[in-house]
Amino acid sequence: MVDYTKEIQERAKRLLEDKKVDAVIGYRQGTVPMMNEPILVRETGKTDQLYWDSFCGVNLANYLTKRKERLAVVAKGCDSRNIIIHLQEGQIKREQLHIIGVPCLGMLDRRKVWAKLGDKEPLLVREEGDQLLVSGRGFEERLKKSDFLQDNCAICIHRNPVLYDELITDPVKEPQRTDRYEDVRTVEAMDSGARWEYFEKLIEPCIRCYACRNACPLCYCPTCFVDESRPQWVGKSLDPTDVRTFHYLRAFHCAGRCTDCGACERACPVGIKVRQFTKKLEKDVWELYQFEAGMVLEGRPPLDVFLPDDPEQFIK
Amino acid sequence: MIEKILSKKEFNDWLKELRKSFEMIGPKTQGEQIDFAPLAGDSAPELSFQNSRLSPKGFVQPASEKMFQFTVNPEDPEAHILKEILQETSSRLVVGIRPCDARAFNLVQLNFVNPDIQDPWWRQGRERLTLMGLGCSNPCSTCFCTSVGGGPFDGSGLDLLMFDLDQDYLIQACSENGEALLKAGPGKTSTEEDQKKAAQLKTKAEESIAAQVSTDHLKDQPLLGLFNAPFWDEVQFACINCGTCTYLCPTCWCFDIQDEVHGLEGIRMRNWDSCMYPLFTLHGSGHNPRGEKVQRVRQRFMHKLKYYVDKYENGVACVGCGRCVQFCPVNIDIRRVCQLMNDYKAN
Numbered sequence: 079m080v081d082y083t084k085e086i087q088e089r090a091k092r093l094l095e096d097k098k099v100d101a102v103i104g105y106r107q108g109t110v111p112m113m114n115e116p117i118l119v120r121e122t123g124k125t126d127q128l129y130w131d132s133f134c135g136v137n138l139a140n141y142l143t144k145r146k147e148r149l150a151v152v153a154k155g156c157d158s159r160n161i162i163i164h165l166q167e168g169q170i171k172r173e174q175l176h177i178i179g180v181p182c183l184g185m186l187d188r189r190k191v192w193a194k195l196g197d198k199e200p201l202l203v204r205e206e207g208d209q210l211l212v213s214g215r216g217f218e219e220r221l222k223k224s225d226f227l228q229d230n231c232a233i234c235i236h237r238n239p240v241l242y243d244e245l246i247t248d249p250v251k252e253p254q255r256t257d258r259y260e261d262v263r264t265v266e267a268m269d270s271g272a273r274w275e276y277f278e279k280l281i282e283p284c285i286r287c288y289a290c291r292n293a294c295p296l297c298y299c300p301t302c303f304v305d306e307s308r309p310q311w312v313g314k315s316l317d318p319t320d321v322r323t324f325h326y327l328r329a330f331h332c333a334g335r336c337t338d339c340g341a342c343e344r345a346c347p348v349g350i351k352v353r354q355f356t357k358k359l360e361k362d363v364w365e366l367y368q369f370e371a372g373m374v375l376e377g378r379p380p381l382d383v384f385l386p387d388d389p390e391q392f393i394k
Numbered sequence: 395m396i397e398k399i400l401s402k403k404e405f406n407d408w409l410k411e412l413r414k415s416f417e418m419i420g421p422k423t424q425g426e427q428i429d430f431a432p433l434a435g436d437s438a439p440e441l442s443f444q445n446s447r448l449s450p451k452g453f454v455q456p457a458s459e460k461m462f463q464f465t466v467n468p469e470d471p472e473a474h475i476l477k478e479i480l481q482e483t484s485s486r487l488v489v490g491i492r493p494c495d496a497r498a499f500n501l502v503q504l505n506f507v508n509p510d511i512q513d514p515w516w517r518q519g520r521e522r523l524t525l526m527g528l529g530c531s532n533p534c535s536t537c538f539c540t541s542v543g544g545g546p547f548d549g550s551g552l553d554l555l556m557f558d559l560d561q562d563y564l565i566q567a568c569s570e571n572g573e574a575l576l577k578a579g580p581g582k583t584s585t586e587e588d589q590k591k592a593a594q595l596k597t598k599a600e601e602s603i604a605a606q607v608s609t610d611h612l613k614d615q616p617l618l619g620l621f622n623a624p625f626w627d628e629v630q631f632a633c634i635n636c637g638t639c640t641y642l643c644p645t646c647w648c649f650d651i652q653d654e655v656h657g658l659e660g661i662r663m664r665n666w667d668s669c670m671y672p673l674f675t676l677h678g679s680g681h682n683p684r685g686e687k688v689q690r691v692r693q694r695f696m697h698k699l700k701y702y703v704d705k706y707e708n709g710v711a712c713v714g715c716g717r718c719v720q721f722c723p724v725n726i727d728i729r730r731v732c733q734l735m736n737d738y739k740a741n
Contacts, residue, residue, distance in 0.1 A: 108725040110536060115725035116632040136724055140634065189426065199444065201535050215602075283425055285448070285457065287637035287668070289723050305673045314652050314665045315458035345723035347638045348447060349426040 156339035159372025179242030184231035230340035329355035449644035496551030498644030536716030
């Protein structure tokens with residue numbers, strides 16, 4: 079097995095030394111277990127800060143928006159798909175970018191590890207093959223990584239970068255397209271009252287910190303609709319109407335663009351399953367247009383164009 | 395100040411008794427987390443927790459608080475006249491609050507209740523509360539209270555401080571209010587043996603806090619030197635400018651006042667706001683003095699670790715609860731930033 083961290087460091091160093099890029103965007107090891115921090119490395123001497131493990135869930139496409147310099151960026155499958163969307167939507171230029179592709183085996187969810195450990199606090203978390211070694215005061219546990227994948231990673235079918243300039247290792251085996259929408263269908267099957275209740279309960283803990291929005295590479299509007307003040311479209315309190323408006327509209331803004339990278343859900347400080355909204359839209363776009371966001375650079379996403387054979391009647 | 399020893403049964407009975415005089419607030423499981431909430435009926439506080447996800451600051455400064463009401467009905471002679479919405483004043487007992495979160499009220503109070511400003515909403519909210527804190531026998535790895543003037547058994551913000559001695563609670567009075575309550579309550583005077591156990595618990599907890607953050611040079615650092623320090627560029631890179639740190643923080647107090655009108659009736663309210671948001675500082679003219687991310691990130695740390703320090707001479711505006719360290723989605727760690735600020739030497 080290739081040492082991902084070492085590969086990323088070496089490739090970053092070479093790119094900076096050869097002056098192919100002005101900076102490299104990657105991750106550095108976090109200050110707490112199961113967290114890593116996005117960093118921008120400009121100097122060859124600092125490439126040894128770059129790091130990789132199964133907790134690199136932050137989507138780095140989010141850090142490319144409107145940047146002017148020549149950048150190398152570390153990209154998993156989902157990051158690369160969001161880079162494609164960024165390119166299609168004019169947020170960055172292809173010639174500025176050098177994509178260091180990282181075949182991904184799925185990111186792990188620290189909440190699931192916490193839930194498994196209960197009262198025990200993990201102080202040191204290491205990986206060994208398909209195992210996660212977790213230890214803390216007076217305990218040590220060996221967990222099977224595949225049991226702790228982020229929900230979106232557990233159903234991911236595009237682990238390999240779609241667009242890249244170099245890959246740090248051979249592509250990994252892609253899982254077969256499994257049923258990605260079991261949970262969505264459960265919600266679809268509910269009557270409208272039950273569905274309303276389901277969504278009400280889902281967003282009940284929301285504190286409107288906007289971590290979901292801000293962690294999302296798609297949310298780059300110079301002023302988000304919830305931040306418009308002249309006129310103000312959405313109220314600022316925790317009034318359920320306003321909280322709903324935020325979540326529903328944000329999701330609709332992502333329709334046909336969301337890659338299900340899971341950054342929103344990962345960022346939420348109060349554990350809201352934000353993907354329940356975006357997944358329904360992803361399913362609709364798949365069923366209506368057989369389209370997956372960010373898979374090809376050419377062409378336009380379906381909600382960006384009009385075609386006479388559009389399946390929706392209202393638009394004809 | 396007196397202290398008493400109560401068996402856990404005596405303690406639970408006492409809480410029931412105290413419900414006659416107080417609305418009970420305590421830690422309660424809500425979804426995946428523990429948060430402070432009113433404890434309805436006879437439901438007991440869940441006291442085996444490390445810390446709540448959200449700080450209990452919302453009981454003094456709610457996320458959304460109605461201040462005034464008004465009508466915009468042109469027929470009404472009182473149209474557009476603001477009328478204060480009277481606040482609840484009934485007493486509340488917060489059981490199980492952590493010493494850091496209680497101490498946060500003391501730090502924030504300097505901003506809301508001082509010789510220049512008397513914020514009636516904040517003051518009334520605070521005056522309703524009696525704080526029965528639970529000392530931290532098992533601090534989190536992200537805790538650094540001992541570096542910022544507090545401690546896992548620091549009673550400075552509390553009325554009463556509980557030590558969990560397995561079978562019993564040793565309860566110390568930390569204020570006159572707390573002393574009066576404790577005197578009237580059950581339990582017996584603690585023995586030397588109890589006190590020894592409590593002292594051991596405290597020492598063990600203090601020693602288990604590994605994180606050491608230095609704040610000793612912050613006051614002497616030249617303000618503009620820190621403001622213009624080059625490290626902000628690195629610190630800010632990962633930040634996504636969400637409000638997680640500010641909303642989870644027990645000492646972040648910023649708010650926004652809004653009017654909302656439905657039909658002919660209006661409410662003036664104040665809501666939590668965050669210096670991380672561009673809208674927080676957007677002027678009516680369209681100018682934004684903190685339009686760039688780096689300015690906003692710098693503001694949050696400078697406010698807590700420099701401006702507050704200089705203005706109130708009361709140490710840093712951080713109690714070391716570690717919530718922002720734990721829940722920042724991109725791992726911006728205030729302990730690291732504080733160290734950068736403290737160690738900074740301008741060229």
